[in-house]
Amino acid sequence: MNAPDRTGLGNAFEATASGTLTGAPIERVEDERFLTGAGCFTDDVRFEGMVHAAILRSSHAHARIRGIDCSAARALPGVLLVATAAEIGHAHKPIPIRLAPLPGLDRFLQPTIAADEVRYVGEPVAIVVATSRYIAEDALDLIETDYEELPAVTGIEQSIAGAALVHASVGTNVATQYPVGRGDAEQAFASAPYTRRERFRCHRHTGAPMETRGLVAEWNGSLMRVWGATKVPFFNRGLLASMFDLPETAVDMIETDIGGGFGIRGEFYPEDFLVPWASMQLGRPVKWIEDRREHLMAANHARETECELEIAMDHDGTIRGLRGRAMADLGAYVRTGGGVAISRLAQYLPGPYRITDFACEVMAVITNKTPVGTFRGPGRYEANFFRERLLDLACADLGLDPVAVREKNLIAKHEMPWPIGRLVPTEGEGAYDVGDFHSGLHKALAAIGYERLPRGGTRIDGWLHGVGVACFVESSGGGKSENARIIARTDGSFDIYSGVSTMGQGHETVFAQIAGDELGVPLDAFRVHHGSTAHVDYGWGTFHSRAIVVGGSAVKLAAAQLREQLDALAATGHVGAPAEDIEVKLRYDTRGPTYSYGTHVAHVAVDPETARVKVLAYVALEDVGRVMNPLLAHGQAVGGAVQGIGATFLDELRYDEAGQLLSGSYADYLMATSTEVPAVQAVLLEESPSPSNPLGAKGAGEGGIVATGGALANAVGDALAGYRLPLTTLPLSLDNLARALRQARAAGNAPQAGH
Amino acid sequence: MKPAPLDILAPTSVAHALSLLVEHGDQARLIAGGQSLMPILAMRLAAPAILIDLNGIGALRGIHAQADGSVIIGALSRHRDLERSDLVAERLPLIAAAMPWVAHVQIRNRGTIGGSLAHADPAAELPALCLALGATLELHSPRGARHVAAADFFQGVFATERADDEMITAVHLPAASPGQRWAFIELARRHGDFALCGIALTADCSPIGQVLGARIVVFGVSDCAQRLPQLEAAIVGTTPTPTSIDQAMPALDQVEARSDHHASSEYRLELLATLARRALRQAFGFDERIAP
Numbered sequence A: 001m002n003a004p005d006r007t008g009l010g011n012a013f014e015a016t017a018s019g020t021l022t023g024a025p026i027e028r029v030e031d032e033r034f035l036t037g038a039g040c041f042t043d044d045v046r047f048e049g050m051v052h053a054a055i056l057r058s059s060h061a062h063a064r065i066r067g068i069d070c071s072a073a074r075a076l077p078g079v080l081l082v083a084t085a086a087e088i089g090h091a092h093k094p095i096p097i098r099l100a101p102l103p104g105l106d107r108f109l110q111p112t113i114a115a116d117e118v119r120y121v122g123e124p125v126a127i128v129v130a131t132s133r134y135i136a137e138d139a140l141d142l143i144e145t146d147y148e149e150l151p152a153v154t155g156i157e158q159s160i161a162g163a164a165l166v167h168a169s170v171g172t173n174v175a176t177q178y179p180v181g182r183g184d185a186e187q188a189f190a191s192a193p194y195t196r197r198e199r200f201r202c203h204r205h206t207g208a209p210m211e212t213r214g215l216v217a218e219w220n221g222s223l224m225r226v227w228g229a230t231k232v233p234f235f236n237r238g239l240l241a242s243m244f245d246l247p248e249t250a251v252d253m254i255e256t257d258i259g260g261g262f263g264i265r266g267e268f269y270p271e272d273f274l275v276p277w278a279s280m281q282l283g284r285p286v287k288w289i290e291d292r293r294e295h296l297m298a299a300n301h302a303r304e305t306e307c308e309l310e311i312a313m314d315h316d317g318t319i320r321g322l323r324g325r326a327m328a329d330l331g332a333y334v335r336t337g338g339g340v341a342i343s344r345l346a347q348y349l350p351g352p353y354r355i356t357d358f359a360c361e362v363m364a365v366i367t368n369k370t371p372v373g374t375f376r377g378p379g380r381y382e383a384n385f386f387r388e389r390l391l392d393l394a395c396a397d398l399g400l401d402p403v404a405v406r407e408k409n410l411i412a413k414h415e416m417p418w419p420i421g422r423l424v425p426t427e428g429e430g431a432y433d434v435g436d437f438h439s440g441l442h443k444a445l446a447a448i449g450y451e452r453l454p455r456g457g458t459r460i461d462g463w464l465h466g467v468g469v470a471c472f473v474e475s476s477g478g479g480k481s482e483n484a485r486i487i488a489r490t491d492g493s494f495d496i497y498s499g500v501s502t503m504g505q506g507h508e509t510v511f512a513q514i515a516g517d518e519l520g521v522p523l524d525a526f527r528v529h530h531g532s533t534a535h536v537d538y539g540w541g542t543f544h545s546r547a548i549v550v551g552g553s554a555v556k557l558a559a560a561q562l563r564e565q566l567d568a569l570a571a572t573g574h575v576g577a578p579a580e581d582i583e584v585k586l587r588y589d590t591r592g593p594t595y596s597y598g599t600h601v602a603h604v605a606v607d608p609e610t611a612r613v614k615v616l617a618y619v620a621l622e623d624v625g626r627v628m629n630p631l632l633a634h635g636q637a638v639g640g641a642v643q644g645i646g647a648t649f650l651d652e653l654r655y656d657e658a659g660q661l662l663s664g665s666y667a668d669y670l671m672a673t674s675t676e677v678p679a680v681q682a683v684l685l686e687e688s689p690s691p692s693n694p695l696g697a698k699g700a701g702e703g704g705i706v707a708t709g710g711a712l713a714n715a716v717g718d719a720l721a722g723y724r725l726p727l728t729t730l731p732l733s734l735d736n737l738a739r740a741l742r743q744a745r746a747a748g749n750a751p752q753a754g755h
Numbered sequence B: 001m002k003p004a005p006l007d008i009l010a011p012t013s014v015a016h017a018l019s020l021l022v023e024h025g026d027q028a029r030l031i032a033g034g035q036s037l038m039p040i041l042a043m044r045l046a047a048p049a050i051l052i053d054l055n056g057i058g059a060l061r062g063i064h065a066q067a068d069g070s071v072i073i074g075a076l077s078r079h080r081d082l083e084r085s086d087l088v089a090e091r092l093p094l095i096a097a098a099m100p101w102v103a104h105v106q107i108r109n110r111g112t113i114g115g116s117l118a119h120a121d122p123a124a125e126l127p128a129l130c131l132a133l134g135a136t137l138e139l140h141s142p143r144g145a146r147h148v149a150a151a152d153f154f155q156g157v158f159a160t161e162r163a164d165d166e167m168i169t170a171v172h173l174p175a176a177s178p179g180q181r182w183a184f185i186e187l188a189r190r191h192g193d194f195a196l197c198g199i200a201l202t203a204d205c206s207p208i209g210q211v212l213g214a215r216i217v218v219f220g221v222s223d224c225a226q227r228l229p230q231l232e233a234a235i236v237g238t239t240p241t242p243t244s245i246d247q248a249m250p251a252l253d254q255v256e257a258r259s260d261h262h263a264s265s266e267y268r269l270e271l272l273a274t275l276a277r278r279a280l281r282q283a284f285g286f287d288e289r290i291a292p
């Protein structure tokens, strides 16, 4: 085996041996603007005459609205508009599902403003516009609401039981329910010598980007322009236009610089209608910047799931089958992300292993909590934790080595393509196309120095050491097409226009690298424009780690076409830049998703007396097909792992039994900071370029987070091997871990006391 | 998250500040570093019409050495001033060791000792340090000045002995006995967060190491920082060894522990037992001190 690549950069350097831009560790061209404060984020957008919106949000988890008295608020000097469902009247037009419209989900769509009933703390009830945000918030305090409280549903089991209904008229809280599977799980379990069943739980948390949501909307009588759009501006344009009965061309969505998305930013939320609507009423630009308290109660939550999972094995560790029941808490309404997370969760339960017999009952329920959406690695993080933890529990039962069992069961390179069956009802049959899963496992172990690490509860200075491993595979590169437009200017420069959005990933740099290689011109010849509906005819946006895979491929092909035209021009004897602009427009259609895969390994030390966990080393390895820019891909992988480490130990959106959000500020919703995370080592492989696109690239934005829960729970479990903790519940917070240790001691499962 | 309308008044003397406090009564709030009050205002959990800004009152600043070995700390001293003061490091090493555990540098640059003591968060370090060091608070009102022992000052969650028309002007910290032992230890969910449980202790010892008196203080566990008299009694009179410390632990006081979504009361009590033992071991040199 080659020496491990400790920087995560080595392979990419090899790829750039030819001296091309693609594959080179080029610093982001965006950095200068971001680091010198010259970026233009949504709150930096200011117009003459601009006024400010604030949203009145429900303080109840579930209540009937008996009346809203806005008279005092309207009378406050500086207040320009106070509107409720009574004035807006559009409440009957709910926000549709954009992705994964699983059967039944469309009965629970969210209105743009609550009319008769509120169903979660934070649901918009009224919008106020005033000459300043301060006055707008003063006016919120003057609105008198009369609520009649209704019983709140706050848990999955309670929701299924259905004694209280979140949407009485629908008659059930179960939004969707369906079976998926492949092979014959029942048969496999019937003949299996060993089985183990556990009930797992993944906690509610969210992406929490540094920049909260925000919008500036301006209606000039014929054109609605909205700044602050991102992720899927074209889809959102179509939606907003239809809500106003306008042609799409009467709406422009404009992307500003964006301080992080992680899946939750840029979906169509109630405010994406309310703020433009207010601007239309007033004929003035209206700004709304979400504050952090609103963000934590109003922007999409994610991940809250439970799963009963059962594994069947031979005594030598060969997996015979996997079956279970996966349940998601969707919150009060089904938002634009539909059933993405729960359907992907079920799809990725079997993971990278040779599991031919698999069955899963999938269920998603409605509760009186903030609605959920997609968050980096939707469904994958959860599924990975459930399966990888169960594998380690089975290994402990059977006295098997967790690494050896993974080696035995990983799908081998020569078995590719490996059919995964039809595990998502809104999609067809799928198959892992290429990959060397074993190589990923071995290189991740080598990178962390697995053989030399203290583990299995080895005690050093009172700390118990453990190592955990988790393997994953995940799809990326969805959204079937992307548009690119490149113009060769007469001054020798080039403008690249793309339909993808960018939330800080560095696409301006990478698109210029890709086009630069095709055109044989340096990076600074390019200006890259993205995310705004004015740039191309249509764009599919940025999600599912698709921007490079699909958007980058479109840029590559458009640049190649432009190159041909420029070459033809040169053949006529023309020297230098063209005499007139030359434009190429192109739509690239993908041949299907890409499959990134890899292994995470965590080394932790646990203080069994205080339940404190220190993450000492972390390796996140992923094969991303081709690395376009190792600095940026590396940053994505490290960032994903850091976000996952934080999520696994800290981030948690908690509710009390009445449905009140307990983690409504950063004093209670704890994000990892530099003091909580180790130096994460990201290793990126290019062993299996994707056959689905001309770049050979696979999604590189989400793999860093996918296996964090699994690897860390296994590491903590290994450190506390003497206590035999199930660790089936995330987060691994101090309180949860202390409880698990207490229970183990009470059950007599603790090793000899001592310190 | 914008405060309700308010006016800010900026007195430059204690007397002026006190007269404003009387004039505006319960319409007014003092503001020092603003690190606790500003979030409260932004969330509109309080909406005073007037803020009396203490930052312009020079008399509230400064850390002063007294001839008898004691130290007087002005109420407007920033956490960061205490952290970086040579005088504090020399005479009050317990405070010097504890300050890096208070919040983050940015917050310590603004937050003041007077603000922390007046705010009386159950998990704040400074009230516990004052108890462990036998501090006295100096309070002024238009009615005059009085000195209140830290032991009498803290009464519950955000509740103190301070009257509405009083302000804290200084904290008096008595001289330490020669060879005084001390320890500080806390556990928070992240570095810089309020502690789930912490221990601050001092012990006066005879030249041969026998404990003559001890103040062992727990914070973060119950409604306010409190001493642990039974554990203190079990240590006093002993010449601590690791074994004698272990033997003293069953004397640990029954404490009424809080439960919240960060830590259950069971967990807080487990931490209390573990951290109290570790703090004693540190104080008497059997464990290394833990860096923040």
Ligand SMILES: Cc1cc2nc3c(=O)[nH]c(=O)nc-3n(C[C@H](O)[C@H](O)[C@H](O)COP(=O)(O)OP(=O)(O)OC[C@H]3O[C@@H](n4cnc5c(N)ncnc54)[C@H](O)[C@@H]3O)c2cc1C
Pocket (backbone or CB within 6 Å): B029, B030, B031, B032, B033, B034, B035, B036, B037, B038, B054, B075, B076, B101, B102, B103, B104, B107, B110, B111, B112, B113, B114, B115, B116, B118, B119, B121, B123, B124, B125, B126, B166, B167, B168, B169, B192, B193, B194, B195
């Ligand atoms: C993110 C964060 C983390 C934190 N972590 C910690 C921590 O770990 N430990 C900790 O101890 N603290 C922590 N704090 C609080 C911080 O230490 C505050 O500085 C301190 O609690 C209050 O001091 P202040 O000067 O900022 O007071 P202010 O916020 O200005 O005032 C607080 C209260 O005290 C009153 N007050 C202020 N000065 C006086 C006075 N001289 N006389 C009478 N009343 C007065 C005010 O009227 C107000 O009611 C944290 C704060 C933040 C924002």
